[in-house]
Amino acid sequence: MASGDMPYDGRFDGDPFSVLARVFGHAGFRGRQEEVVRHVADGGSGLVLMPTGGGKSLCYQVPALCRPGVGIVVSPLIALMEDQVAALRQQGVAAAALHSDLPEGEARKVLAELHAGDLKLLYVSPERLTLEGTLARLDTLPIALFAVDEAHCVSQWGHHFRPEYRGLGVLAARFPRTPRLALTATADPRTVEDIRAQLGLSDAPVFRGGFDRPNIRIEARPREQERAQLRALLREHAGASGAGIIYCGSRARTEQTAEWLRGEGQDALAFHAGMEAADKREAHRRFARGDAVIMCATIAFGMGIDRPDVRWVLHLDLPRSPESWYQEIGRAGRDGLPAHALLLYGAGDIALARHRVEESSAAPEQKRIERQRLEAMVAIAESATCRRALLLRCFGEEPPQDSAGSVVPCGNCDVCLSPPRLFDGTVAAQKLLSAVLRTGRRFGVGHVVDVLRGRLTEKVAQFAHDRLPTFGVGKDLSDAAWRGVARQLVAHGALDVAVENHGELVPTEAARPILRGEEKLMLRADVARQAAPSRGGRVGGAPASGDPLFEKLREWRRAEAQAQSVPAYVIFQDRTLAEIATARPRSLDQLGAIPGVGRTKLERYGTAVLKVLQD
Secondary structure (H helix, E strand, C coil): CCCCCCCCCCCCCCCHHHHHHHHHCCCCCCCCHHHHHHHHHCCCCEEEECCCCCCHHHHHHHHHHHCCCEEEEECCCHHHHHHHHHHHHHCCCCEEEECCCCCHHHHHHHHHHHHHCCCCEEEECHHHHCCHHHHHHHHCCCEEEEEECCHHHHCCCCCCCCHHHHHHHHHHHHCCCCCEEEEECCCCHHHHHHHHHHCCCCCCCEEECCCCCCCEEEEEEECCCHHHHHHHHHHHCCCCCCEEEEECCCHHHHHHHHHHHHHCCCCEEEECCCCCHHHHHHHHHHHHCCCCCEEEECCCCCCCCCCCCEEEEEECCCCCCHHHHHHHHCCCCCCCCCEEEEEEECHHHHHHHHHHHHHCCCCHHHHHHHHHHHHHHHHHHCCCCCHHHHHHHHCCCCCCECCCCCECCCCCEHHHHCCCCEEECHHHHHHHHHHHHHCCCCCCHHHHHHHHHCCCCHHHHHCCHHHCCCCCCCCCCCHHHHHHHHHHHHHHCCEEEECCCCCEEEECHHHHHHHCCCCCCEEECCCCCCCCCCCCCCCCCCCCCCCHHHHHHHHHHHHHHHHHCCCHHHCCCHHHHHHHHHHCCCCHHHHHCCCCCCHHHHHHHHHHHHHHHHC
């Protein structure tokens, strides 16, 4: 344990509410937490499906403290283990991590504490846990429970399948009387059943929390002027505390975006799997310690990150599935305060994703499922109805409905806040498809739009396309509108994009009934839209960034975190500091009544916090 850590003394073993209040500083459980905690504390196993920020970790941490023995937590990422151990130690819990990056001397110390019975929670990687030597050690020890975090990694259908997770099935056979709890925020029905089968949980209950994250405003827009759109997002969130994440489709794109942002005066970092390990650790450390940074990353970054104050997540490329998108946008607003998720995408993204599925070496059944997931993602991006409702249905959850059976608008996605206008786009689609065919299927959208708009460019003249019947037939629509028609035809499957060449538009078989007038096509009118403000307002009465007392508390927390070399949020989350700034407690008893201030934190930091308030 780090210097100054105070071990959990065990006086409240067996009483989940005492542990929750005295160790974690919460007055009550949320959602289905209590049901899960009591089930596991009584020796039961199960699968927990809860959204990111829904409190999954308490579902195994509390029963591990209630039961005799040590709780073993399987985690896929070293950085995640270290952050969670640091947070538990701040709360006075004797926790440690065992992984491949741990120096030999520290590993021996952890094992000595484990055998001496000094640990209540041990975080371990799946490959380390399934070693025969590790399992043999655990055979000789009292085990409170096994918790498999990020359990979707077990499933071949999961969006982050990790082969080393498959070996965890040994736990059911080797420790049949020890509770086993699998937890994930992201699993569709197929993945859920695979997790249960692989971990021997087929007869155990599934605890489903609602997947909705109503504090996250969801938006999807065509990617037209990327830099201008990015500047608008930064202006919208200027002055806000917390961090932002930009997900990019390639390593080069992360580095280019981070470099451009630094040129704009932003504190931006790049993160991808091709970086040196030391550079990745430093980027993660800066992000975790609470700096107001922008992380430009591939999907290699973020699984299981605990930072609660990510205020916005931007995708510059189309995610491959709703599960991936949900997992990534779910990293915003874990503290329950308002957050923002924006997706920018283009026709080329859709075509490239489809080509990658078809060209992959996966088995036919796997390809079929990946196609279904991709098309569900395309449908969400192009939807003219509530995006949140479509997303929830991907996880088997029906959105709220009114007495007539219609979906109740969520009030916090761009479609519900600013409903789009639909128009009969059949004729426009026929014009565009005809122009593509008459120009020989050899040109990208820019040239086709020039022909439709009647522009006598050098290329149009070179190929005599000004003599075509389609030249100038599309003057009634703007360039942006025609690009929108093309993109929606790609989404519909009537157009393909030759991504392996130069982005030429190519009609598919699905174009025939449109050209023949056998299929009516309703399209969305793409118009420039300002960012729609959230109707949710501030959650939990948190003061806006700039509140002097709130900022003073953040300054104190930053200094304290740097002195201990721990992430700032493991000392107190923004939400807790906001409650303190609002309540202005005058005594330790009053401070201890605020959610998030447990017994150990009150003893460690109570006097210092009261001094900040008095000053």
